[in-house]
Amino acid sequence: MDFLKSAVTAAIAKGSSFPVSLGDRVDIGDSIWTLHNGTKRDDSSACSVFAFDIAANKSRLPLAKNAVRKSRTLRHPGVIKVLDTIETETNLYIVTERVTPLTWPVKRRSLNEETAKWGLYSVASTLKFINEDASSVHGAVRASSVYTSESGEWKLGGFEVLSSMKEDDAIIYTYGSIVPDAARYTPPEVLKGGWDIIKRHPLAAVDAYGLGILIFEVFNGFFAGADQVGKTTNIPPSMQQSYKRLSTANPKLRLSPAHFVEQGKKHGGFFQxxxxxxxxxxxxxxxxxxxxxxxxxxxxxxxxxxxxxxxxxxxxxxxxxxxxxxxxxxxxxxxxxxxxxxxxxxxxxxxxxxxxxxxxxxxxxxxxxxxxxxxxxxxxxxxxxxxxxxxxxxxxxxxxxxxxxxxxxxxxxxxxxxxxxxxxxxxxxxxxxEQTVKAVLSIINKLSDRIVNGELLKFLARTANDEQPGIRTNTTICLGRIARNLGPGTRSKVLIAAFTRSMRDPFSHARVAGLLALSATVDVYTEDDCASKILPAICPSLLDKEKLIRDQANKTLEVYLQRVRKFANTMADSTFPPTAPTESAKSEARIGTSNDKSWAGWAISSFTNKITTANGEIQTAADGSKPPEGDAARSASVPRPTKSSPSTQLELPKDPKRPSAQPLNRSMSDRPVPVVRQKEPEPMEDEDEVFDAWGAMDDNDPDVDPFTAAVASPKISSPDPAGKASAVPFDDGGEPDFAGWLAAKSQAKKNPLPKGLAKASSTNTVATRATVNTAKPRTVAPVKKPIDTKPKDEEIDDDWGDAWD
Structure with missing residues (x-):
């Protein structure tokens, strides 16, 4: 039946002439009113509608009419704001601001102490206005008469028996006892003498008693009856004394709501x-x-x-x-x-x-x-x-x-x-x-790529060179945190430049920030940048004057070394294609091998590989004769040993020093081979002599710069395009031209010179041949007469070593 009545009421309210659209019904417990959420038709604003069904509650109709009348006239911030009142033959409506019953959070005990005090202060202040300024009595102060607005403020309602004490026929005297659940909340003096007795007591006594019950409900969640009045369970200690005076049985000793507010507002009071x-x-x-x-x-x-x-x-x-x-x-x-x-x-x-x-x-x-x-x-x-x-x-x-x-x-x-x-x-x-730089971190995700990689980086470049060291430091930190928001095209270039500059900053915290930023952004750089740009920039910080920076530099260096090493392990061993295995004869001719583990073994092997892997055939001598079989591996300038006269085999000089090596790309046939006998090294006394030794490479002619001669670009003899033997004999530059020396020696025997001139001539020849300059090298004419390299029966004077003197 109640559902049917509610449906009929809603149907009436939905009529075109009704200014409010009714929504869901709100539970407010035992009340003469039904509460609905509503919406105003004119501006679609939220509101609440209190509806009273006249046919269903004829006995309480005077209470409803009193509430409508008092709601129109009573205006106070602590009172529910009434927007409109509507009376029809079947219903009464009070349209108010959107409100929610206070009984909801009270029963859930979801109110914290601060909010409860704030709400009680609002209710007590409203009762003070009703009692003193309006000379009226509310008569039904309880949790069900209080509502919360959309702003969370507590608003007083329930004006069914609100009466002015200046009226002789006030409604409270006649209908005060028919208010729902009145017996539980009625003061003890009213229970004994009826509502008329309030005329002989202080005007605010009834509302003070109801305020005490409201305080108990707010902090305990439920009020069972008169036996709980005055109990201090869960009441804040600072409020307990005033609360007891509100709830006392003697109405003349009760603390009025106005005095309750005054005590709470004192210095250190519960309303402060x-x-x-x-x-x-x-x-x-x-x-x-x-x-x-x-x-x-x-x-x-x-x-x-x-x-x-x-x-x-x-x-x-x-x-x-x-x-x-x-x-x-x-x-x-x-x-x-x-x-x-x-x-x-x-x-x-x-x-x-x-x-x-x-x-x-x-x-x-x-x-x-x-x-x-x-x-x-x-x-x-x-x-x-x-x-x-x-x-x-x-x-x-x-x-x-x-x-x-x-x-x-x-x-x-x-x-x-x-x-x-x-x-x-x-x-x-x-x-x-400073604050602008910090704010970049907050808005970076909202900025477009065009702004981030354009305007923003330009402004950060200015603050990176700011006169304030703290601003420079925070700019570095900011760049490190927004690194992944930068475009791939500018990211590494900007960050490397910014962080490496920061590591050179005279401000120590800026240097630390640069190192920390590099550690945090290690994954945004390529391995080449890590090895060629970042690692060299970190190294000076390893010897920084500040230990804090040195420690951080070591940590950052280790981070980048691990990444570079990890990438290096994935690289190929060499970019050169694999070479075919060489013949055993060629391997025997090598001075060094790939198995040589000494520090210079790789250099020797590299040199010999180029020689032993040369293609083609060795050209014949100038006279067209070929070397004997079995001597293919021997240099043409070395005389062949004979079995008949082993004593005639030449021995290499025991002096390990040799002339300076000539560049490999220059044909030794274009210039004579220097034959110089180097002096025995003398022990050096101090470090200066070591550097002096490196500075004087040619003892014969101090004016000659050996490094200038080494980097000179002499004319390279081109091979014979027809594949024929070259007119200039090949000289590998590794040993003296023994065959040429023997020929010269034979000619000297035919045309002997005075003994005193022989050595001088040899010395002059050696000095001339040892001189290296940038002049055009002369070409040695081929020897027309065949050289007889066959050992003779007679013993040869072994004085060829004089040429090294």
Whole structure:
């Protein structure tokens, strides 16, 4: 039957002439009213509708009519705001602001102490107004008569028996006992003498008793009956004494709601809380003077701004260190801040002179808004504030940017906020530049690639060379953290240049930041950059004057070495193609082999490989004769040994010193081979003589620079294109031309010179042949007469070694 009645009521309310659309029904327990969530047709705003069915509750109709009448006339911030009242033949309607029954959080015991005190203060203040200013008695103060608005404020309702004591026929005298559940909440003196007895007691005695019961319900969740009145279970200690005086059985000794509020507002009283102070002053914040606003906000100047690296920067800007708004707990009613505090703070910031002092709390509250609420209430204000030239306001905006960046659309950040931020990179105040660099980390994910790799990097390049060392340091840290947001084309080039420069910074913390940034971004560089650019830049830091930097340099170096080594293990052993195995005869001719493990073995093997792997045939001598078989591996300039006269075999000189080696690319047939006998080395006495020895390479002619001769580019003899023997005999430059010497010796025997001139001539010849310069080399004419290299029976004078003297 109740469901049918509700359906009929809803059908009537949905008529075209009804100004409100009824929604879901809200449970309010035992009441003469049914509560519905509604929506106003004219502006689609939310509201609540209290509906009374006349046919179903004829006996309580006077109570409903009294509530409608009193709701129209009673106006107070602590009273439910009535938007409209509608009376029909079948129903009574009271349209109010959107409210929720307080019994819901009370039964769940979800109210914290701070919020409970704030709500009780509001109810007590409203009862003070009703009793003293309106000279009336509410008569039904309890949890079911209190509602919470959308802003979280507690609003007093339940005006069924609200009566003025100036009226002789007040409704409370006649109908006070038919209020639902009246027996449980009626004061003891009324139970004994009826409602008329209230005329002989203080006017506020009935409401004071009901306020005491409300306090017990709020902190305990449920009120069973009169035996619980006055018990202090779960009541805050600071409130217990005043609570007992509210609940006393003697109405003349009861503490009135007005006195209850007064005791709570004393210094150190239970109503001296930040939330209560805020709620009292927030609506008039825009009208307060600067002194009053300072007293409310309670900002204190902070010490000079401190850099990330503990560098003090002096600036004519102060920052909030704390305020009532900042000290508010996280469990305070969010709806109150969204609906009541936030709009007033925004007005104060923009128009009331609050500025940065109020902005910090405003943005903290805004962080609790949904994306839609933030965009509608805060985004337009934030965009306008970024255009404000006030430095303190700009620093506060940048400092709180992480709280609101998630709710800011990307288009707004790119088109409106970042262009305003760029002025902070070049501001004359160091603290503004510092906060601007830090704010980059908050907005980097909202910026487009064009801005990040264009404008942003240009501004960071300026701050990387800032006169303040802390700003340079934080720029390096910023680049390290946004490294992966940079484009692949500019990332490594920019980061390597920035970090290596930071490692040369005279400020020690900047050098540490550069090393840390390199360690954090090791994966963004190529292996070639790691080996050729970064590792050489790290090495000087290994011997830094600061131990902190040396330690970090070692850690960073190890990180890059591990990466380079890991990549080197994946590389091929060589880029040269594998060579075919050579013949055993050729291997025997090599001076060194690949198995040679000495430090110079690779160089000797490389040289001999080129010789032993040469292709083609050895050309014949100038006279057309071929070397005998079996001597193919012997040099043409070395005489062949004979079995008949083993004593005639030439022995190599025992002096290990040889003339300076000539370049391999020069044909020895184009210039004579120097035959010089080097002197025995003398022991060096000190280090200077060692360097002197390296400086004098030619003892015969000190004017000749051996390195100049070595790098000279002589004319290379080209091979015979027809494949015929060259007119110039081949000389490998490895040993003296013994065959040529024998021929010269035979000619000398035919035309002997005086003995005194022989050695001088040889010496002059040697000196002439040993001289190396840049003149055009002369070509040695081929010997026409065949050389007889066959050993003779007679003993040869073995004086060829004189040529080395």
């Amino acid at each position: 809380t930040p939330l209560i102070r805020l709620s009292e002053d927030i609506e008039s914040l825009g009208l307060k003077s600067d002194a009053e606003r300072e007293e409310f906000i309670k900002y204190e100047s902070s010490p000079p701004f401190k850099h990330l690296c503990e560098i003090n920067i002096q600036a004519n800007v102060t920052f909030p260190n704390g305020s009532e708004l900042d000290n508010l707990s996280e469990d305070f009613p969010e709806d109150f801040f969204k609906m009541k505090v936030l709009p007033e703070l925004l007005k104060s910031v923009e128009f009331g002179g609050g500025g940065s002092k109020v902005l910090g709390a405003t943005l903290k509250i805004g962080a609790k808004l949904s994306a839609d609420e933030f965009n509608s209430k805060l985004t337009p204000v934030v965009v306008r504030l970024f255009g404000n030239p006030d430095r303190a306001l700009r620093v506060c905006l940048l400092d709180n940017l992480p709280l609101m960046i998630d709710n800011l659309p990307q288009k707004v950040v790119n088109d409106k906020i970042f262009p305003q931020m760029t002025s902070g990179f070049t501001d004359i105040a160091p603290v503004v530049r």
